[in-house]
Amino acid sequence: MFERSAHRECPSCALSIDAQADVCPYCGYDLPRTAASIKAAAVVFALLMLWPLFELARLIFR
Numbered sequence: 001m002f003e004r005s006a007h008r009e010c011p012s013c014a015l016s017i018d019a020q021a022d023v024c025p026y027c028g029y030d031l032p033r034t035a036a037s038i039k040a041a042a043v044v045f046a047l048l049m050l051w052p053l054f055e056l057a058r059l060i061f062r
């Protein structure tokens, strides 16, 4: 049973650690906030990609 919202697996030692932890308390592995940062980057990237489409749509459908 995994509580994904509260814990995640350390990629180094494979132990269950706090999902909010920046460093693994067992092996000291530095845990980047990949999920959050990738999600944020994806949102920014999507906005950058979609913005010209919105502008194009405004030009076409005005």
Ligand SMILES: [Zn+2]
Pocket: 010, 011, 012, 013, 014, 015, 024, 025, 026, 027, 028, 029
């Ligand atoms: Zn670890």
